[in-house]
Amino acid sequence: MATLRLAVNNRWQATAGLLMAPAKTARVVGPALSASGACSQSRSLHQQADQTAFHQASSSPRAPMPGRRTKALNQRTAGMRALPTQTAQTGMQRRAQYSTASTPAPEPTVHSAFETATGTWQYVVADPSTMDAVIIDPVLDFDPATQVITTKTADSLLAMVKEKGYRIVRLLETHAHADHLSSSHYLQKHLAQQQGYRPPVCIGKRIPQVQTLFGKRYGIAAKEYDGIFDKFFEDDEEFDIGNLKAKAIHLPGHTPDHLGYKIGDNVFCGDSVFHADIGTARCDFPGGSVNDLWNSSRKLFALPDNVKIWTGHDYPPAGRTEPVPYMTVKDHKAQNKHLKDGISEAEFVALRKERDAILGEPRLLHQSLQVNIRAGNLPEPTSFGQRLLHLPLKLKGLEW
Template sequence: MADAAQSDIHTIFEPNTSTWQYIVADAVTKDAVIIDSVLDYDIATSTITTSSADNLLDIVKRHNYKIIFILETHAHADHLTASKYIQQTLLRAGNPKPQICIGKRIEEVQHTFATKYRIDEAEYVGVFDKLLDHGERLSLGSLEIEVLHLPGHTPDHVGYVIGSNVFTGDSLFLPDVGSARCDFPGGDATALFKSMSKLLSLPPDFRLYSGHDYPPNQGEGRKEPRAFATVAEQRAKNKHVHDGVSMDEFVQWRTQRDATLGEPRLLHQALQFNIRAGQLPTASEHGHRFFHVPLKVPEDAWTWGVETQG
């Protein structure tokens, strides 16, 4: 396996959803991957645009990279993935088809949310090109990508190890942010603590790249997003799982904290889109495409549509 110094890493922050997107390439062969891409979505107008994804494609073109894999760490609940758009755009430009990959437990997540949102199987079964298992290895030129199953935030969550760099998704945030919520279906605070412990057992100089960053922006704290912290820094300073924090302490705190959190702004749209690997919902006979958004009503609302006698 090539030395990690042969990898080029581009860190691209998408501020509307506070998402870190990554392009990682073999500096010699120019084979590359895109990790956790973002498709722009305006909730007020229900409009999709592609500026963020096109920026990634511009970087790819500028550096003459060949995208081999488009990697997802999990089915995101806070942004729409650009995976399918990027794949199809590259294909239309005459490039080989990159594989869209995600952890194999996505099938559990797909079934859960397809049932909730009444999505037909034809729209989500087989939409990912490759489902990855823990310990699986992918070749990227002279580099190698190792897949880590990191459940807790979601059951399908995986991370990607490339040399001494680990792309952790939402399994671990920057030290002054801490950890991700665990209250989505299939989430588990105990599992997340174990996943974070797995990451923190890596060599101290390994870089842990986060899926998001939310700078505290208070007092003398930092105001600019950071993409990574080392294992040593996380073990010393992570506000939720630094050395000395027990699993019971973390689980109790995380569970209590999650009970106070509201829904992510793009929860329903993101989940319906992302279990399709970024494929658009089927158009209706009028050419419209729809997301289902749950309606919250008062307890007595069932009577509103009932005709009364007399």
């Protein structure tokens, strides 16, 4: 194996094995939450209601004092069903209020941030009622030409979280990515300082088999990845994000450990289903399965038509200039080039295998896997203080 040295640009400061950088704003797509605007609107509505009530009270006729006829009437009607009466304060009728409508489940605020170098969608998903939030699949910047790691993208997420006033309660990984480095460990450390709480890094329960496989392949000591994740989700395990209900859904196919996260009427599906004009993710990684991905797509498409499927990547083809973070279940069933209604499992398996056979390996395959089985942590430094990643040489049959 060849060895790469991780370089640190002299503008960056290495602290406790992590690289710190000034926060910059990433492109964030999604509804912005303005607490001050919401409060102003609420105050305005209350003021209008108070003014209306005051006007009604001042313009209503004065209630007569009860006399003997009123007392007699009250005695005759004692025990009878009370009818609506007017109040002297508002002149409005009191009526019993009943509702048979069910209370809708709360929905999250979703901020989507696109990292252009790797085509990765990152998400901050928040409960607007409590300001608790999670970050899904965050990116650590890496330049393979220089081996320089920077944290511009991660710092932009930190800045946005701070600006919105969110409290990150979990960092969620859908799987061990093979196309970008994770910044979960970096974010965890800095969020602990920023908010006074260290959010756990969470992933599916099958990650140990992936860690063992690639740990041996790259010669990584088990102590560097054993127990590095804080939480392994069981299939269909439910958890809370403030008042929001979330569920971890096993979506194998791209990798055997792959999860999606359902939060309200949203599923963050990672590398399983892509935009309709791309179709699906590749399935040729160790443990990947085209048939499993088909079954995972059936699980997603069985959800209500209005559910939004937020993808992990986007690579806009010719004719589409902007990345798109989500499509609804209904749209996928009608438009997805690999999975739309009318395509059989056999047809999907054939076209997916044909596509995988001609794909090259991801540009950051080896660097990503070595960092991501460590939950985004960097390799332990050598006695010379260097942090090293390994790259396999491709000899193509040459020997000497």
